[in-house]
Amino acid sequence: MDLTEQVSVAIGERAVDACGSGDRRDADLSAQLRVAMHAGEVVRDQHGVFGDSLSTTLQLLHSAELRTALQLTDADLAMIVSEYLYESVIAHAARGIDPSRFRQILVKTNGLSFPARIRLADPPQASPPPPKTSLDSGDLHHVSMLLVDIENHGTRPDKIKGVLRTELRHMVTAAIEHAGVTPLQPPEAAGDSLRYLFPGTPKNRLIDPLIPALTRELMAYNSSALPGAHMRLRVVVDSGELFRDEYDFFGSALNDAYGLLNSDLLRDNLRQHPEQPLALMVSHEIHDGVVRHGYGAIDPDEYFPATVPLKQGEVSAWVHLPRAR
Template identity: 30%
Template structure:
């Protein structure tokens, strides 16, 4: 038969330490995994029924989602909700029933023949979830529920664009070699934990990526991830043209007129910020009420409180970058309280206000 290929978002999940469990526990974990994934799809608003049914992999599963499903929804809200579902499982599970996951996200052409699904991109997604640095990052992150790895293409098209609720600084690049794949890059994140510290041999080389990007562009992305940004010098004004590259202590040439002032900036009038802080205080009070009513558990409350702390930290900021951090914190907060209308609705309204919608 002639195989017809279509573009899909490819999601592959594996259970850590599955083979060490007794047979009845393995069967129970497989059932729990399916329920947890479906709940995460439902609560994050990702339409997992729009594509074919999931495919069992023994110690995991892969899911094909149509290209119409927004990748940023899979990367952000779905992963956030998956972590919350795993946290809920951990609170009632024994050590033998522990469920920690490796998740890979990729996209590409997949077809179906008489034996099932086939395609090089599907192979790549399955290779990623089995990649040793992914296993190492999860093993080294005590208390983590899952580790996420995305392909270089996914990182370029989704992560690097700073969508709300997606923080590119949480991902670390590692070299990816697996059977027919050589000297590519995948990006690893451990949700809710510091960016993973990876072995030096895991660092990608300076070779161009295998997804069609130029070597210079690929090298630039790696440099951006590996090198912290130099401090931003505020309060500049004027028009000029810069020749060369200026870093801390560096020298460059500027043609034109540029003015710079030093010292603390004048305090803003603060009216808008005071209103924002008032709304954040209201959200914190609603969170406490929800905890008292047991609408949320203590773990969710702590996670939501941390996002509120971040929002409050940046509430007085006026620059675009800080406002982005503020909005991302609120988006993560909204994902944590999905389904609790008394909190979720004011969070959505506040996000829309900050975005000017």
């Protein structure tokens, strides 16, 4: 079973008591709606989808806080979104979304409490014209990111650098094909690093089987590499919301992924383990949504937590030193 990133949406309907008098056919049978939204990993089997993210969405939908908000207003719809969805999408104010309309609350359910945001619907208005399709549409795109960098690339002679760049592409391409996933576009190259973006890809496949396949490819290359052309890799797997314009994707999620890739912590972990062909770092989102569940051959016990200082502050991440399988 693969995981897939999707926005889980649950809608509950509550009919307002019929008002007016006379024949019931003349009654105003209007309805109010509760809507809950959350983004996360779900698992699909032959019966449907399931997982923590779907459970969280249903907890939001049936929360007393959302029901109370709807009862205290004449609005036709009340929406509650998880704090994760608010921070990753709504806070960026994409396509006219007004973050200030979302009020922070604390949802209490089953002895637990967690933050969320509530917004009441505006009065009905005329439908706006359909948006024009454009790369620079202002939309946010949820993508998974695979970043790969060669250790000590800058100290090699230019002739060796050319060999390393070519072989790195071959190895990563082979690992991606083995994992059965397709990147959104050709990789973006920056010196000794490669960046691959994956839309709608089961994220567990970027961890396993992709990372073990890349480890095998790297070890096979090193076994017959030219003198001075051996390589070791730093690898980051992350996911997040990105904007896209006519040139490329961009956004703070991508900046954070590069921050992990170039962090001293990841460099030091690879340097301190000379027997390792590569060191992998995954973001908190990837660990929480994929790794900790132990899907397939993923072993959560082989990942250890780390705090990584970035320009905008410290972030949580997890480091893994994979073995060839």
